[in-house]
Amino acid sequence: MRAGPSQEEIRRQNLGALLRYVHIHGATSRAELTNELGLNRSTIGALTADLANAGLVTERTPRETARAGRAGRPSLVVRPESDRVYAYAYSIEVDRLRAARIGLGGAVLDRREAARPPGLLPEDALPLLAALMKEMHHAVPARSVYVGAGLAVCGMLLGDDGPVHVRPETGWVDGPLGEALTADFGADRPVLVGNAADVCAVAEHARGAAVGYDNVIYLHRDVGVDAGIIVGGRRLSGQGGFGGEVGHMVVRPGGRPCGCGSCGCWETEIGEQAMMEAAGRAGGPSGREAALALVEAAARGDAGAQAAVRQVGDWLGFGVANLVNVFNPGVVIFGGTLRDVYLAAAARVRSRLNSMALPAAREQVRLRTPELGDDAALLGAAELAFEHLLADPLDAGT
Amino acid sequence: MRAGPSQEEIRRQNLGALLRYVHIHGATSRAELTNELGLNRSTIGALTADLANAGLVTERTPRETARAGRAGRPSLVVRPESDRVYAYAYSIEVDRLRAARIGLGGAVLDRREAARPPGLLPEDALPLLAALMKEMHHAVPARSVYVGAGLAVCGMLLGDDGPVHVRPETGWVDGPLGEALTADFGADRPVLVGNAADVCAVAEHARGAAVGYDNVIYLHRDVGVDAGIIVGGRRLSGQGGFGGEVGHMVVRPGGRPCGCGSCGCWETEIGEQAMMEAAGRAGGPSGREAALALVEAAARGDAGAQAAVRQVGDWLGFGVANLVNVFNPGVVIFGGTLRDVYLAAAARVRSRLNSMALPAAREQVRLRTPELGDDAALLGAAELAFEHLLADPLDAGT
Numbered sequence: 083m084r085a086g087p088s089q090e091e092i093r094r095q096n097l098g099a100l101l102r103y104v105h106i107h108g109a110t111s112r113a114e115l116t117n118e119l120g121l122n123r124s125t126i127g128a129l130t131a132d133l134a135n136a137g138l139v140t141e142r143t144p145r146e147t148a149r150a151g152r153a154g155r156p157s158l159v160v161r162p163e164s165d166r167v168y169a170y171a172y173s174i175e176v177d178r179l180r181a182a183r184i185g186l187g188g189a190v191l192d193r194r195e196a197a198r199p200p201g202l203l204p205e206d207a208l209p210l211l212a213a214l215m216k217e218m219h220h221a222v223p224a225r226s227v228y229v230g231a232g233l234a235v236c237g238m239l240l241g242d243d244g245p246v247h248v249r250p251e252t253g254w255v256d257g258p259l260g261e262a263l264t265a266d267f268g269a270d271r272p273v274l275v276g277n278a279a280d281v282c283a284v285a286e287h288a289r290g291a292a293v294g295y296d297n298v299i300y301l302h303r304d305v306g307v308d309a310g311i312i313v314g315g316r317r318l319s320g321q322g323g324f325g326g327e328v329g330h331m332v333v334r335p336g337g338r339p340c341g342c343g344s345c346g347c348w349e350t351e352i353g354e355q356a357m358m359e360a361a362g363r364a365g366g367p368s369g370r371e372a373a374l375a376l377v378e379a380a381a382r383g384d385a386g387a388q389a390a391v392r393q394v395g396d397w398l399g400f401g402v403a404n405l406v407n408v409f410n411p412g413v414v415i416f417g418g419t420l421r422d423v424y425l426a427a428a429a430r431v432r433s434r435l436n437s438m439a440l441p442a443a444r445e446q447v448r449l450r451t452p453e454l455g456d457d458a459a460l461l462g463a464a465e466l467a468f469e470h471l472l473a474d475p476l477d478a479g480t
Numbered sequence: 481m482r483a484g485p486s487q488e489e490i491r492r493q494n495l496g497a498l499l500r501y502v503h504i505h506g507a508t509s510r511a512e513l514t515n516e517l518g519l520n521r522s523t524i525g526a527l528t529a530d531l532a533n534a535g536l537v538t539e540r541t542p543r544e545t546a547r548a549g550r551a552g553r554p555s556l557v558v559r560p561e562s563d564r565v566y567a568y569a570y571s572i573e574v575d576r577l578r579a580a581r582i583g584l585g586g587a588v589l590d591r592r593e594a595a596r597p598p599g600l601l602p603e604d605a606l607p608l609l610a611a612l613m614k615e616m617h618h619a620v621p622a623r624s625v626y627v628g629a630g631l632a633v634c635g636m637l638l639g640d641d642g643p644v645h646v647r648p649e650t651g652w653v654d655g656p657l658g659e660a661l662t663a664d665f666g667a668d669r670p671v672l673v674g675n676a677a678d679v680c681a682v683a684e685h686a687r688g689a690a691v692g693y694d695n696v697i698y699l700h701r702d703v704g705v706d707a708g709i710i711v712g713g714r715r716l717s718g719q720g721g722f723g724g725e726v727g728h729m730v731v732r733p734g735g736r737p738c739g740c741g742s743c744g745c746w747e748t749e750i751g752e753q754a755m756m757e758a759a760g761r762a763g764g765p766s767g768r769e770a771a772l773a774l775v776e777a778a779a780r781g782d783a784g785a786q787a788a789v790r791q792v793g794d795w796l797g798f799g800v801a802n803l804v805n806v807f808n809p810g811v812v813i814f815g816g817t818l819r820d821v822y823l824a825a826a827a828r829v830r831s832r833l834n835s836m837a838l839p840a841a842r843e844q845v846r847l848r849t850p851e852l853g854d855d856a857a858l859l860g861a862a863e864l865a866f867e868h869l870l871a872d873p874l875d876a877g878t
Contacts, residue, residue: 320808410718
């Protein structure tokens with residue numbers, strides 16, 4: 083148990099709060115920062131000077147047109163150095179590998195993508211991601227500031243203590259993935275690892291469909307079904323970093339066998355494989371493309387595909403209703419290929435919610451699709467690195 | 481978004497941290513406080529003086545015997561004023577009403593109990609609780625400090641914003657229960673309301689079976705089944721204060737009708753009514769005493785009772801496994817009459833957990849019974865008032 087912060091900690095907190103504000107909200111006047119952060123003008127001025135010296139923000143006089151009719155000296159505008167301060171973001175997905183260079187403020191400055199060969203282990207994907215990063219690195223302007231990297235990995239269970247534990251079905255093994263991806267430059271900057279659902283939840287919470295909600299469930303389907311969960315504004319990780327494994331809630335006792343060894347898990351009912359089977363397409367390709375093709379076929383009137391979408395929609399709503407009763411979330415977001423299933427079967431999902439969720443919780447929850455689209459995983463991965471910067475801007479940023 | 485704290489906020493935080501330390505750990509030397517709170521000696525001295533002036537702590541020289549063999553001036557020992565600083569704790573339970581006077585540090589200084597007449601509404605229980613409180617109040621020593629009260633209510637859904645929403649089956653209506661119980665003395669002190677599962681979780685986390693765990697699920701069964709859930713050290717309340725309604729997770733699709741309007745809810749499978757039915761005792765008395773009698777009958781060899789306990793144990797383990805996959809808790813505590821069911825059917829619960837929960841999460845969770853026994857609800861209710869004191873000791877405590 084620790085007491086309140088020291089003077090130095092307060093300064094660090096204030097620097098982080100100011101930088102976070104412009105990272106999320108973009109260019110902001112000193113007057114607005116004074117108001118929003120509850121600090122006086124001289125403190126804002128001193129903090130801004132420190133951040134500017136570190137190359138993290140710039141200050142400009144606003145253009146005259148913007149202040150027509152206002153008297154007095156114009157308030158300086160503080161901008162994040164979005165072109166110069168950046169993180170690398172990596173994403174290991176079921177069938178592709180992605181890398182991006184993302185500026186402070188969340189702008190995608192550059193991006194690369196490659197196919198993930200079937201069966202490629204995540205540790206073997208690291209050299210491929212490193213190659214994508216090096217391609218981008220040639221174009222980085224002089225005097226840029228590298229703050230670190232984030233890696234989003236689909237279908238993994240992550241421990242807080244660094245070792246990466248994984249699902250049986252992927253065959254991935256424990257290993258310090260983050261460390262292996264440390265670049266030659268900025269080797270003292272961290273590479274932070276999160277699973278796809280968690281980083282997407284972080285991204286949508288920072289600048290997407292979950293802005294303004296303190297209680298968020300982001301559902302993600304790829305290899306299996308995971309959730310990134312935010313409780314009271316903070317990410318749920320659990321005692322060892324294994325929280326959010328909603329795909330292994332059993333929804334149908336004695337149901338079909340799951341790869342985890344149990345039966346009737348939620349992901350066996352709403353997974354891509356289950357959807358293919360329900361459509362009579364078992365044995366063919368599954369995965370992301372096949373799932374999206376099935377939803378399209380349903381939209382075109384394919385009866386088998388429609389039945390599959392209805393069935394998966396029912397089970398999707400079933401699990402969501404349980405989570406709504408347990409968490410009383412403000413918003414549930416359907417990500418990955420669940421986005422398309424939800425859009426095709428929203429009425430079934432809503433119907434289940436109406437019959438199963440308690441009225442008080444049901445009335446407070448919004449059902450949404452991601453606003454950041456495909457970029458959520460990359461933005462969220464970068465956010466892991468930016469969170470590290472914001473915790474101590476002058477140490478991590480220079 | 482607010483920046484870091486002001487000087488005054490830091491002092492408040494430090495006062496709260498010091499007082500919390502002795503509230504939880506009891507009498508502590510200044511030297512140990514210096515070490516544990518990370519503050520220097522003069523700051524500890526000044527904070528202690530402020531708290532002593534407010535009548536919240538005392539300082540004593542330790543007895544000579546306790547410091548044999550140690551050189552130098554003895555470190556003063558700071559003690560919470562447990563006999564003089566107190567909160568009232570109230571508990572509205574299914575079949576009884578309880579009130580207690582609880583000292584800073586968690587000692588029960590006085591207590592009263594009355595039967596709750598069948599069908600008595602909570603708002604009609606308030607005058608009875610107030611009468612119990614007034615009985616106790618005659619014996620309060622002079623110069624005592626009243627810091628507020630907490631009220632634990634079974635089976636309710638609580639909104640963050642004060643109005644009390646309740647379950648259909650209880651017939652309770654919205655109402656400002658907390659305000660109605662404000663005493664004539666200390667009318668500026670709050671009466672804070674929490675449901676039984678939440679306050680028991682808080683109490684066990686502070687000084688019971690969940691000490692040292694940041695991720696806690698406390699299951700409570702009385703009218704229905706609720707959970708008090710702690711995530712990352714903080715209570716899960718949800719967007720509107722309705723979180724933790726685990727009793728309405730559907731575990732058996734198409735199962736028996738629940739009072740909430742859904743079917744196959746967890747509490748229909750592990751509730752007291754379900755247990756009576758499984759034992760062939762439907763139609764007789766249910767409730768706490770009947771449930772405990774049934775568990776005792778099972779222990780004596782009654783075959784029907786044994787079958788019921790096994791069946792409820794299976795479903796208990798089923799729901800716990802789902803919660804373990806979602807939350808990755810460090811500890812799950814079986815409270816209310818679930819304590820007795822768990823003790824009688826621990827092997828069934830553990831077996832379900834082994835077959836349904838993911839290994840990583842399963843290996844990290846401990847299954848426990850409450851350590852605070854019947855007092856948990858009262859201690860937790862008092863803790864609501866003490867939390868208010870600790871947030872601002874000099875404002876709330878004098």
